[in-house]
Amino acid sequence: MRLNRKEAALEAVLFAAGEAVSLEKLAAALELDKDTAKRLALRLQDTYQLEQRGMRIMEIGDGFQMCTCETQFEAVRRLVGKEPASSLTDAQVETLSIIAYRQPVTKAHIEKIRGVKSDGIVNKLVEYDLVCELGRMDGPGRPILFGTTQAFLRSFGLRSLEDLPQESMEKGMEMET
């Protein structure tokens, strides 16, 4: 079914919002009065159901929201479940090494050593449970301090960072040069 202009606008607005949009905001965005906006939204809801689309329009509280249709739950689950456990990228290993040896350390300090914004990478490492927040630094802006996690230690068979013998660090240095 071909949509009329206002319906297409409604669809676009609900999509872009990603969350529930109040009738008031909806009406303002579509330049319609609230009653008409509501009638339009209910009609789009019917259309989606009739056409068995992948999304549906839900009436939530005083507004509407677009979400995936429950019949498509499995397909979406297959999408997100298919995250391959790849190894860390160069940038991630670098950032991890700085955090391991300089903890507790701020993002600003990591960026100073690497010479490039490392925000996203630190966040990723936190998400991977290799790095965690240790608290906040006393000082301007009270930046977050990061350190390595228990899971990080476990992966290297270490009980604590002190378990790391000094000699092995020197060995690392020799290998380097």
Place this chain on the structure above:
Amino acid sequence: MRLNRKEAALEAVLFAAGEAVSLEKLAAALELDKDTAKRLALRLQDTYQLEQRGMRIMEIGDGFQMCTCETQFEAVRRLVGKEPASSLTDAQVETLSIIAYRQPVTKAHIEKIRGVKSDGIVNKLVEYDLVCELGRMDGPGRPILFGTTQAFLRSFGLRSLEDLPQESMEKGMEMET
């Protein structure tokens, strides 16, 4: 037009993902082979256009992404209340174009072409997620190599890097380094 089950699943997956979904992931989620998944995605793209829907399906890189149709720009802007993306400064676009055409490229090479320090600008582009680290170059100092992201393709409406405007001879001669 009533969608068949696979089309509805495709729609649901693209909606839920928000970001670009590679053909491989799409095929896995839909339990189809890649060719069929691609045909299906292209058909959905046509359908959306034909029905003048509020969203459109864009081909980005080796995948697909759902976004609002440009004809609905005003309606969505009224909802969001501001410009979608702050536009870049001249220096930022200049740096971005060097990275786009010369990737993978180091900061030193960018600076050589621009004749000016570009550290802060590259960092800003990384922060905007238009540029990312691709790894490190083999060689003295192992400098970081930069390239453009999916978000770059998206915000410039490019399907792939091949869609970049051609570098013509009149625009300047090639300089080998």
Place this chain on the structure above:
Amino acid sequence: MELSYKLEIFEGPLDLLLHLVEKNKVDISEIPIALVAGQYLEHVREMGDCPMEVMSGFLEMAATLIYIKTKMLLPRHREQEGEAGLSAEEEKDALVARLLEYKKFKTLAKELADMQEAGGRHFYKSPSLPAGLLDDIPRPDPQELLAGLAFADLYKVFCSLLRQSDDRVDPVRSGFGKIRKESHTVHEKMEELLAGGKRGVKRSFREILAAEPERMGMIVLFLAVLELVKGGRIQARQSDAFDDILIEYL
């Protein structure tokens, strides 16, 4: 008009140079170095209190221009064998190539900016997964992520990073002080030099240079000397490389 022109901000030395080429309506490959070098210096002088890291790039280009100009002014010694470096023409060609490359990207950047305007008319949304699915997502196992990575590797990476970040501090440039505004033009300097001696008088270039407190002033002074040599007003002699240059008024 004149005011806004002076206040125009250039992205860098190449941007300024390109502007001058276009302003003089000359082909890039035919760039009149002598003319452009003078205009370039004017601009750099007007930049005034620029941060050192911005200024250094402009000065570097100024030095390149002066170097090429100098080579062009000086009589050629074709016979001299084993002269190191490139000829003035080759230096100029290299600069032209850089300028062309820069111009190409400036043009491409304009096209890209237009494309961004069109691309920016689409809106995207962040991922929104069906309720109940979020708890379902298996997180990558930290152990799997670190597979194949030994603690020694991590230390190696860390050490090489530290070395690079030490390297990043440019020991020469970071030692520079500030450059203050300098008000002399080449022309003024030439007059000053001419007033400083009569026909037959000999002066040490080193001594004149020593009175010049600023880098920019020295560059201008050197240019002025070259202009006077070219104009046949003075003669410059140097008995050996790195010796003082003796200036004789003609």
